[in-house]
Amino acid sequence: MIEPLLVGIAFIAGLLFKRLGMPPLLGYLVAGFIAGGLQLGDPELIHALSELGIILLLFTIGLKLNVRELLAPQIWAAASLHTVFVVPLTALVLLSLHWIIPELHAVETSVAWMLAFALSFSSTVFAVKIFDERGEGAALHAKIAIGILIVQDIFAVCFLVFSAEQPPSEWAIALLALPLLRPILVALLKQAGHGELLVLFGIGTAVGAAALFELVHLEGGLGALLFGVLLSKSNKSVELYKSLINFKDIFLTAFFLSIGYAGMPSGAMLTVALALAGLILLRPLIYFALLLLFRLRARTSLLVGLSLFNYSEFGLIVAAMAVQAGSLPAEWLTTLAVAMALSLFIAVPFNTHVHSLYARIAERLQKLERRQLLVLERPVNMGEAEIIIFGMGRIGSGAYDYLSQHYPEKIVGVEENADKAVKMKLAGINCVAGDASDRDFLERAGLQRRRMILVSLSNHEENIEVVKLLNQLNYQGKIAVVSRFPDQHDELLRMGCITFNLYAEAGHGFAERVLEELT
Structure with a gap:
């Protein structure tokens, strides 16, 4: 319990x-850390719940994954080059520590390289959590960061396969036939409906996939990811993703709790943890330079680099393997746990205030951009539209359809998912790809020509961020924003916005529609 x-x-x-x-x-x-020090709870149970959270995380990533995006140079090449730069640097630091801290024993060369490789990865859990909280899951920088993390996960799985005492089973070759399961899985997903059976199907598929891969001596998380990919692009994949979000977040809480159970290291090893934590300050700089090289904008490069700031839980897995094999002292496990925790404490403030940070240094960073940017990073033309709708989900699309009847040719929708924006364009909807929280995008949007902006993004925090940006840019038109709860409604009113409480006024809209039919 x-x-x-x-x-x-x-x-x-x-x-x-x-x-x-x-x-x-x-x-x-x-x-x-408090629970670990006071010996509260059952560490084994917390660890099991954290593993379930990671499995659900990888499964939900698979549900939204576009495999073609991983083939982009800014993803696979950036991930590979980062590893090439960071691993030797980290190994050098580890091999030099005993000269700096005399109490430490020299780290064996093979162990140093193994730990350096493990410490080269960033935490998928952290990045996805940050993007979810900021409502940026569909933004370009989020897709690039998640793509890099998946490439790193592939590196990690390959390392575990080749370093494991037990090689993959001969039955692992049968996993190449997994695509044949897609019709069956999609059919079951359709039959699951919309309630608890849908959630049960998602959790059961993720856990079953992980167990199947572990049965043939492969990483269970890889199985969850691949089964999520099998179900992606199906008609109900988005609904399944949304139904699992809260469960994933609850179990991931156990993951962050489990880090503290490793305990605190000795004074000397705490110094090592601080040194390793300080080393990550170079990480976003390396990513920033690499992504600029691949013709991304400074803003995108900064957001990706900062989201990949910290160490990954994979470092703890490798350290645990080395401790079990007797090639690494047990105190290194707690040292890496503290280093990972410190890296999170360093990374969070940067990611929390990344938009205001970019606003202060944007001009200097933009001077570093390549002259020829990627097509996805070039400015878009919104024409002479007088009304802009940020967020073309169900609410934004509905508002577009209604307003188009009254203001034809005067409306443009902005969708941060580039693929979705293209599909809408092909369907005859005036929609462009863009990120409403991107200050550069708003500065190029010709705001002085727009009468009204409707904001209907995925969460309240992102809506508020957009309103603040519009106010900072001295937008003089009307701003209308969707809210869902009374406190959100009141906050938007205080900011001078027109606001529509989605839940409170849904009944009014329902009754209005019925009366229209009756008359």
Whole structure:
């Protein structure tokens, strides 16, 4: 059973960090160290729940993954070159530590290279969590970051396969026939409906896929990812993704708690953890330079680099393997756990305030951009439209259809998912690809020619960010924003926006539609 006091500590710590304007996951990390020190809860149970969270995370990533995007040079080449730069640098630091800290024993060369490789990866859990909280899951920078993380996961799986004492089973070759399962899985997904059976199908598929891969001595997370890819692009993949989001987030809380259970290292090893944590300050700089090289904008390069700031949980997995094999002292495991936790504490403030940070240094960073940018990064033309709709989901698309009847040829929709924007364009909808939270995009949007902007993005925080940006750019037209709860409604009113409470006024819209039919 989960210790109730542990749940309470995690909630209070998460709430405290949220009130400080930072993601609750930092609170979960603190709660984990407190629980580990006080020996609260069952570490094995927490670890099992965290593994379930990671499996669901990889499964949901697979549901939204476009395999073709991984073939882009800015993804696979950037991930590979980053590894080439970072691994030797980290190995050199590890091999030099005993000269700097006399109490430490010299690290064996083979162990140093193994740890350096493990520490070259970034945390998928952290990046996805940050993008979800900012409502940027469909943005270009999020797709590039997730793509790089998936390439790193592929590197990790290959490493585990070749370094494992037990090689993959001869039955692993049968996994090449997995695409044949897609029609069956899609048919079952359709039959699951929209309630608890849909959630049960998703969790069962993810867990079953992980168990299948572990049965043939492969990484279970890879199985969850691939089964998610099999179900992607189906008619209900988006609904399945949304139904699993909250479950994934709850179980990922256990992942951040589990880091603290590794305990605190000795004084000397704590110094090592601090040195390793300081080393990650170079990571976003390397990513930034590489992505600029591949013709991305400075803003995109910065957001991707900062989202890949910290160490990955994979480092702990490799360290645990080395400890079990007797090639690494056990205190290294706690050292890496503390280094990973410190890297999260360093990364979170940068990612929380990344948009305001970019606004302050945008002019200097833009001077570093390549002259010829990628097609996806070039400015779009919104013509002479007088009304802009940010977010072309169900609400935004519905508003577009209604307003088009009254203001034909005067409306343009902005969708951050480039593929979706293209499909809408082909369907005759005046839609362009763009990120409403992108200051550069808004500066080029000709705001002075627009009478009204409707904001209907995926979460309230992102809506607020867009309103603040519009105010900073002195937009003089009307701003209308969707809200879902009374406190959100009141906050938007205080900011001078027209706001529509989606839940409170849904009944009014329903009744209005019925009366239209009756008359």
